Amino acid sequence: MDLFLQFLTNGLINGAFYALSALGLTLIFGLMRVVNFAHGEMYMLGGVLGWFFTTHLGLNFFLSVALVAAVMAAFGLLIDRFLIERLRGEGEEPGILFTIGLSIFLANVTLLVVGPAPLKVAGAVPEGALFIGPIIVTKLRLMAVAVGIALMIATHALIRHTRLGQAMRATFQDPMAASLSGIRVARVHAATFALGCTLAALSGMLLASIYSAQASVGGLVSLKSFVVVILGGMGSFPGAVVGGLLLGVAESLWGGYVATGMVDVIGFVLVILILLFRPQGLFSSSSERA
Amino acid sequence: MPSDSRILLTLLAAAALFPLAVHDPYVLHIAILVLFYVVLASSLNLIVGYVGEFSLGHTAFLGVGAYAAALLAQKAGWPVWATIPAAGALAAVAGGFIGAITLRLKGPYFVIVTLSFAEVLRLVANNWIAVTNGPMGLAGIPQGFLQDKRLFFYAVLAVAAVTLYLCYRFVHSNAGRGAVAVRESRFVAQSIGINPFGSAMLAFVLGAGLAGLAGGFYAHYITFVGPDIFQFSFMASMIIMVLIGGKGTLIGPIIGAAIVTLLEEYLRDMQELRLTLFGLIVMAVVLFLPNGIISLAPKLKRLRPHAPARPVSADRGVL
Numbered sequence: 001m002d003l004f005l006q007f008l009t010n011g012l013i014n015g016a017f018y019a020l021s022a023l024g025l026t027l028i029f030g031l032m033r034v035v036n037f038a039h040g041e042m043y044m045l046g047g048v049l050g051w052f053f054t055t056h057l058g059l060n061f062f063l064s065v066a067l068v069a070a071v072m073a074a075f076g077l078l079i080d081r082f083l084i085e086r087l088r089g090e091g092e093e094p095g096i097l098f099t100i101g102l103s104i105f106l107a108n109v110t111l112l113v114v115g116p117a118p119l120k121v122a123g124a125v126p127e128g129a130l131f132i133g134p135i136i137v138t139k140l141r142l143m144a145v146a147v148g149i150a151l152m153i154a155t156h157a158l159i160r161h162t163r164l165g166q167a168m169r170a171t172f173q174d175p176m177a178a179s180l181s182g183i184r185v186a187r188v189h190a191a192t193f194a195l196g197c198t199l200a201a202l203s204g205m206l207l208a209s210i211y212s213a214q215a216s217v218g219g220l221v222s223l224k225s226f227v228v229v230i231l232g233g234m235g236s237f238p239g240a241v242v243g244g245l246l247l248g249v250a251e252s253l254w255g256g257y258v259a260t261g262m263v264d265v266i267g268f269v270l271v272i273l274i275l276l277f278r279p280q281g282l283f284s285s286s287s288e289r290a
Numbered sequence: 291m292p293s294d295s296r297i298l299l300t301l302l303a304a305a306a307l308f309p310l311a312v313h314d315p316y317v318l319h320i321a322i323l324v325l326f327y328v329v330l331a332s333s334l335n336l337i338v339g340y341v342g343e344f345s346l347g348h349t350a351f352l353g354v355g356a357y358a359a360a361l362l363a364q365k366a367g368w369p370v371w372a373t374i375p376a377a378g379a380l381a382a383v384a385g386g387f388i389g390a391i392t393l394r395l396k397g398p399y400f401v402i403v404t405l406s407f408a409e410v411l412r413l414v415a416n417n418w419i420a421v422t423n424g425p426m427g428l429a430g431i432p433q434g435f436l437q438d439k440r441l442f443f444y445a446v447l448a449v450a451a452v453t454l455y456l457c458y459r460f461v462h463s464n465a466g467r468g469a470v471a472v473r474e475s476r477f478v479a480q481s482i483g484i485n486p487f488g489s490a491m492l493a494f495v496l497g498a499g500l501a502g503l504a505g506g507f508y509a510h511y512i513t514f515v516g517p518d519i520f521q522f523s524f525m526a527s528m529i530i531m532v533l534i535g536g537k538g539t540l541i542g543p544i545i546g547a548a549i550v551t552l553l554e555e556y557l558r559d560m561q562e563l564r565l566t567l568f569g570l571i572v573m574a575v576v577l578f579l580p581n582g583i584i585s586l587a588p589k590l591k592r593l594r595p596h597a598p599a600r601p602v603s604a605d606r607g608v609l
Contacts, residue, residue: 104568262414275395
């Protein structure tokens, strides 16, 4: 039983970062309908930039979080405004191809610049374990999860309670009506893409403070984020969070009780099953296009 | 189009004469790779170009074929002329299974589930050590009577000829025309009695089987098969070939396979830089040449003095 609680905790911690990254993708893929295969590279860039700011330049962790967010938001804005904007309204396929190209490009430029070695992000608190009943958690992990949860709450507030958030919701409900009522749809798209990239990057940076960042990690992260988004339902905020936690726990339990080698299979099996039996995802009521 | 078949036959005839003129083993090796990728790109093109759904799981069939040929040759002692067709048949069966599940889905869902199947197979190949030897892969696959580069060339040429023939027959069959109709407008196609699932399924199984043939050939040629065969970089190469050449045409993937293979070989020394350039090329093609190199052909024809008058009258029709 103690072991079970430990696996559960580990799963929830990993799941929190899946959720954060999937939250970014549910905006880009679920709402904007851009099948973004470069999402994992945004995550990877977040980790590498985090390493650059904290370990390489020796900046404070929280300052670095803000810097990574600013850099990646600007990057996402530019990519959407100058490149993805041109593909809007041409269906999904050009977007898929374009983001595959982008992901190959970003991964290999990063490899050229920083090399394939794992990079460590210096955390905000020292290493050290906390004992909560039978469960052992490191302070570093708790800290990272706390920042992750704060970011999720901030994102939720941004979407629900700000003018930008209102404009986003209006745009993705009905772009024509939104632009008729004076919303600059192109800007909303760019802002949404930027927000999605930022969330992925921060998830990558936080997780790199627990494990490490690596240039080649992007592909698997993209896939898992897609898995979570499909699991939770396209464009659903609670779906992404619950889906992320679910995937984290499922992987942790499978790895703990069955076999560690096949952990990554879980996500793919889940997504195949969910598309067969509940194509609208766990949290969406309407079944569209699946 | 009769001109298509003329071009294909000319290309095949030229390829058949190629080893008589060239003896350099390195050049032959490159030619073998080009033909191998012609098979892969043409088989992927059946799904991407004619069904109009974007499969990112085509490596699944390449890998199934390669592992099947390797295991049949090593453990059951089958000869090469039997293993390669068996590899194709097994991959076609896998294609039937995966297609029956995935072709119910559309757009991004289809993309992700096909990719998921390839990933699952990669993980299985990596972990089912008793059969696949795990990450170490299967080494020392017997080459049988294919003892010479030139014989390998003719073997892969035969596979390519079969591939192009079957693709040609499919595209010009009722099922192929049906698939194109479904691609252009699902509802119109259904309203005139085309079964969208049927024609898509035929293309998918055919594409899978041809990729399996390529995989079987690959196993004997390289004499090694590992889980890497399922990895995404193979998939990326195939997609780029189909895309650069021009999807939905028979000649496009051939042009794409030749260009990309030569480019890959030429840039081999600069590992990451090569892939960086690849990424840039893909983005540029999507933005500036969405229908591939083949879409330039009609424009070239228009520049020639005795081109048919068709484009001109089309222009006038607009006015």
